[in-house]
Amino acid sequence: MGRRAVTLALVSVFALGALSACAGDDGEGSGDATAAVTTSPTGTSPSPAPASASDVAGTWGSSTTVGEAYLTLGDDGSASGSDGCNQLSGSWTAGDDGISFSPWAQTQMYCADVDDWLGRSTSAQVQDDQLVLFDENGTQIGTLQRTS
Structure with missing residues (x-):
């Protein structure tokens, strides 16, 4: 079994069928980033800054633009969003080292021209x-602009 197949199998264990699949095209994604998203596979983390729930809660990226990544981080620590094709859900916590995410549960649609960086x-x-x-x-691995 290839690395991608193993990864997809592990993600499905976390998802447990709780999320419904979104419609998509067959084909290989190009990895192109959208205007609201900046990916940077070679960047490194600056010194962590403390984060508070009021700094973090809200929507990051555009949830209304098809094909664009976004995250909605709730005041209650819930997290949901999309990589532009697949739906993600999980939780987040804020602390002295910045923001930490739980492992993401996500659907497994294969969509053309969608970079799946957000789930990583x-x-x-x-x-x-x-x-x-x-x-x-x-x-x-990327950035999202605050939209709300």
Whole structure:
């Protein structure tokens, strides 16, 4: 079984069928970022800044633009969003080291021209009106603009 197949199998265990699949096209994604999203696979995390729920709660990215990534972080610690194709859900906590995310439960549609970077995020920091997201290695993988 290939690495992608193993990853998808593990994600489905977390999702447990709780999320319904979104419609999409067959085909290979190009990895192109949208205007509201900036991906940076080689960036590294700056020193973590303390985060509070009031700094973090809200919507980051555009939930109304098809194909764009977004996250909605609730005051109650809930997190939901989309990578532009697949739906994500989980939870977040804010603390002295920034924002931490639980493992994401996500649907597994394969969509053309969608970069699935958002589902790899494990932590974030608020910098001005941007949510800067990092993977498990502390590498910056993208940013989302605050929209509400």
